[in-house]
Structure formats: structure tokens, C-alpha cells
Amino acid sequence: MTAGHTCAVAGIAARFLQLRQRTLELCAGLSAEDLQLQSMPDASPGKWHLAHTSWFFEQFVLGRDPAYRPRDPAWHYLFNSYYQSVGPMHARPQRGLLSRPSLDEVRDYRRRIDDAVGELLDRSDDAELPGLVELGLQHEQQHQELLLTDIKHALWCNPLQPAYRAPVAAPADAKAVPLQFVAGREGIAEIGHRGEGFAFDNETPRHRTLLQPHALANRLVTNAEYLAFMGEGGYREPGLWLSDGWATLQREGWQHPLYWQDDLASEFTLAGVRALDPHEPVCHLSYYEAEAFAHWAGARLPTEAEWESAAQGVAIEGNLQDAQRFQPRAAGAGSGLQQLYGDAWEWTASPYIGYPGFRPLPGSLGEYNGKFMCGQWVLRGGSCATPRDHIRATYRNFFPPQARWQFAGLRLGQDR
Incomplete structure (x- = not known):
């Protein structure tokens, strides 16, 4: 050796x-x-x-x-x-x-x-x-x-809705900073894994893409903002929804995010039922719900290229699994883009498909990612359940658009 x-x-x-x-x-x-x-x-x-x-x-x-x-x-x-x-x-x-x-x-x-x-x-x-x-x-x-x-x-x-672990308290004064939009890069950008360190095959190859003028919200959408969407008939207005999303809402009887209680004042967490914190990021949303909210807000979901371009070079810090809180927390004071890593996975507007020139791993391991490149949507950034040394700027998570049981939320994007 x-x-x-x-x-x-x-x-x-x-x-x-x-x-x-x-x-x-x-x-x-x-x-x-x-x-x-x-x-x-x-x-x-x-x-x-x-x-x-x-x-x-x-x-x-x-x-x-x-x-x-x-x-x-x-x-x-x-x-x-x-x-x-x-x-x-x-x-x-x-x-x-x-x-x-x-x-x-x-x-x-x-x-x-x-x-x-x-x-x-x-x-x-x-x-x-x-x-x-x-x-x-x-x-x-x-x-x-x-x-x-x-x-x-x-x-x-379980009707008793028992806790998995005792809660880990958030800072008493944790409040979401005001929502602002931060201009993103435009022009030709490179995304995808550079070849240094580990990456799944779906993160490759690194390639060029064109970014149109755009901006990203400085933080994730909060529970309070999602409540405002609901208060204005978000789950009753078909014009806000994709056709498949509205059909799914009707079939499944969705009225609010997955773990919210019907009183809209509390939610089930891994620490049991607790009061809904208006400043925390909303999560356990499907792609359909995230897209409908963005439509209502006069915005859109970011593309995965926009997200990755913004995340390049940003330190992997945030509310991840290692904190053992297992619940999103409010964005603290600060400027620029926050919550890029942790708290809640961010639905993007990008379908999960192979990058130009993508080749799956050889042999049976080629089934790991490539065969799911149909009918799925990309999420970025990790969540409060994601290990810190597992996530990276190029990481591409993916789920079908109706999935709600993951810690998934959204960040708004807009054209400029």
C-alpha cells in the first residue's frame, strides 16, 4: 500500500x-x-x-x-x-x-x-x-x-402525538428579519461539482448556464407570511395553483401545512405539539403549495442555478442536524442572504433532470440517482435534519411535487 x-x-x-x-x-x-x-x-x-x-x-x-x-x-x-x-x-x-x-x-x-x-x-x-x-x-x-x-x-x-425528544429552546428574542430581495448574479455562470471531495453523480458535470437578471429573498418564508396567504383564501383559490396541484389539494383535502393543527395556532414537532411561532420558516410544504404561495406573493420560486450561484463560497453554517433542535428557527439579525443552509429544504422551480453531459455511476450504483430523473423537483440547502458535513452548495435533493413529510419550505425569487 x-x-x-x-x-x-x-x-x-x-x-x-x-x-x-x-x-x-x-x-x-x-x-x-x-x-x-x-x-x-x-x-x-x-x-x-x-x-x-x-x-x-x-x-x-x-x-x-x-x-x-x-x-x-x-x-x-x-x-x-x-x-x-x-x-x-x-x-x-x-x-x-x-x-x-x-x-x-x-x-x-x-x-x-x-x-x-x-x-x-x-x-x-x-x-x-x-x-x-x-x-x-x-x-x-x-x-x-x-x-x-x-x-x-x-x-x-398517533392520537397522543408523543414527542421524539425534549425540545431544544430557540433564543427568546428570535425574530425574522424583514423580507428583502437581494440581486443575484447574471450572465454566464458555472454550477455543478468541481471535482474536489465527494459528490453524487447527479451533481456532475460542472457546466455553464445563463442566469437572467433576478433577485432572491434574503430569508425563507415564515409561518406568519404563510398564514397571510391562507387568510386571503390561498387554499380556496384555484387560480393560484398548478392544475395538478389543485387536483391534489382537492383529493387530499389539504387546508394547511402538514403538521399544523386545525386551530392554526399550534403544530406538531419532534418535540411534540407546541405553539406556532410566526417567525419560524414554514415547512412541510409540497412543491405545489410552495409554488402557489410564490404566485400569490407576486414572485416565483428560484431556479436551482440561481440558488447554487448564490450559495457558492458561502460557509456551511446554520440550523442543521448537528444542533439537535430538529425544528426550523427564525432568521436572526444580519444582512444579505440568510438560511441558505439548514432550517428547511428550499423547493426550486427546476425539474430534476440530468445536467448536460451527465453520466450515472457504472454498474448497479448507476441506479442510485439517474433513474429518478422524471417527475421530481429539485430542493436545495438542507434542513434542520440534515448533517452539516453532508450538505454542500452543489447538493441536489429531489422529491415528487406532492411530497410533504420532509422539512421543505421555500425562498422567493423574482425577475429583475
Whole structure:
């Protein structure tokens, strides 16, 4: 082994243990019953997340070792998510029916995978191995966020609406700064990953794009501003909505953001039901709701190129998972663009498609992102459930336009 390879292996081995432990810490305080819940087809049980992330390392890292033998070959079927090229999988809407293997067996599975990955890193001179482990860790961090959003939905479905964790108080005087628009760059700009450090394939290649004269709001839209939209008939006026959005609203009976109570004065959070803070960013909105609000406000949603151009060079600071508040907070005093990272994912006006010249990863890992480039919309910036060292200016999240259970809000944009 070269000195560079040895150093890379040591670094990734330490990061591997740290992030795998972080996933378990997010489950601390949750019972086996909590971790068995699947409250809707789009969500997954916490136990399944614990197993699937381990399966990912087993399939794509340990599977490179001819001497490795799976813990239980039948689990390959249970914990494969959507990788058709490696075999069939259990139906996603029925993951909550998997009472076996037990939570203890899944935890033991994780330990076995952790040990096997550590041992493989110690002895292998495979130059691609550190990169594959890093991909698995980035995947794990995505599931850390999903653990939080999925358990929030499950606990909300309980009539008792219990808390996941005790609340972490925000500053007593936290108030949103006045809404202002900040002119963005215009002309030819470059977006996409530069090739330094980790990136998913959908962040590449870096390419040029043309930015028209525009401006972005200095902060995210607040609960108070969204209440004003509702007070002026936002959920009753079809002229504000895209056709599919209005049809979805009618079919689902939407009257307010997902976790708001019907009194419009309180909301369900991971710390339980609490008073609605008018200064905090509104979140748990679908793309349709974000777009309708922007229309009502006489503005629009930013494009992802506008957002990324504004975020380039900005330090990754904000209300992210590491703060353990798990709830958006008001933008504090300051000038310029705020809340670019954390608090709530920001819906953009951009459909999730490949960049010019996009090529997915080779082999089965090519299914990770590319095959979802149809019918999805891009979100940027991370949320209060996103790990700080997972997000970056080029990161492209994506969900279908009706999705509401993620910490998703919006920033306004406008033409100039």
C-alpha cells in the first residue's frame, strides 16, 4: 500500500465508525415498537433503515471481497431498496410488516457489517474501496435524515402525538428579519461539482448556464407570511395553483401545512405539539403549495442555478442536524442572504433532470440517482435534519411535487 492510500483508509475507517454510531444515537429513546412503524408507503420503519444501510455496505463494499459470506442471503431480498440490477426486493409499502428479523437481530447485523468493513479496510489494497465506503456513508446520512422525518410522521399519526425528544429552546428574542430581495448574479455562470471531495453523480458535470437578471429573498418564508396567504383564501383559490396541484389539494383535502393543527395556532414537532411561532420558516410544504404561495406573493420560486450561484463560497453554517433542535428557527439579525443552509429544504422551480453531459455511476450504483430523473423537483440547502458535513452548495435533493413529510419550505425569487 502507498502512504496516501494508508492515510485515506485510516481517515475513512474513523469516519465510518463515527457515522454508523450516529445513526444508532438517533434511535436512542425509541422503542422496538417505534422502530417497527411504517405510517405511509413513502416512509420506512426505523428498523428497516438500520438494516438497509447495512445491506448497502454488504452489497457494494463487502461484496467486492470473494471470501465474504452474507449474514443471511434471504435478507438481501428484504433490505434491497430499489436496485433492480442486483435482484428483487420486498415491496416498499409492506416494510412495516417485517416483524422478523427482530430489532436485536438487525442491531447484531449492523455490528457484523461494521466489523467486516473495518477488517476489509485494514487488509485491502483496493484503491476504490475508500471511495465506495464514503458513498455508503453519504447514503447513511441520507437515511439519518429519513429516520427523523419518518418517525415524525409516525408519531404524528398517533392520537397522543408523543414527542421524539425534549425540545431544544430557540433564543427568546428570535425574530425574522424583514423580507428583502437581494440581486443575484447574471450572465454566464458555472454550477455543478468541481471535482474536489465527494459528490453524487447527479451533481456532475460542472457546466455553464445563463442566469437572467433576478433577485432572491434574503430569508425563507415564515409561518406568519404563510398564514397571510391562507387568510386571503390561498387554499380556496384555484387560480393560484398548478392544475395538478389543485387536483391534489382537492383529493387530499389539504387546508394547511402538514403538521399544523386545525386551530392554526399550534403544530406538531419532534418535540411534540407546541405553539406556532410566526417567525419560524414554514415547512412541510409540497412543491405545489410552495409554488402557489410564490404566485400569490407576486414572485416565483428560484431556479436551482440561481440558488447554487448564490450559495457558492458561502460557509456551511446554520440550523442543521448537528444542533439537535430538529425544528426550523427564525432568521436572526444580519444582512444579505440568510438560511441558505439548514432550517428547511428550499423547493426550486427546476425539474430534476440530468445536467448536460451527465453520466450515472457504472454498474448497479448507476441506479442510485439517474433513474429518478422524471417527475421530481429539485430542493436545495438542507434542513434542520440534515448533517452539516453532508450538505454542500452543489447538493441536489429531489422529491415528487406532492411530497410533504420532509422539512421543505421555500425562498422567493423574482425577475429583475
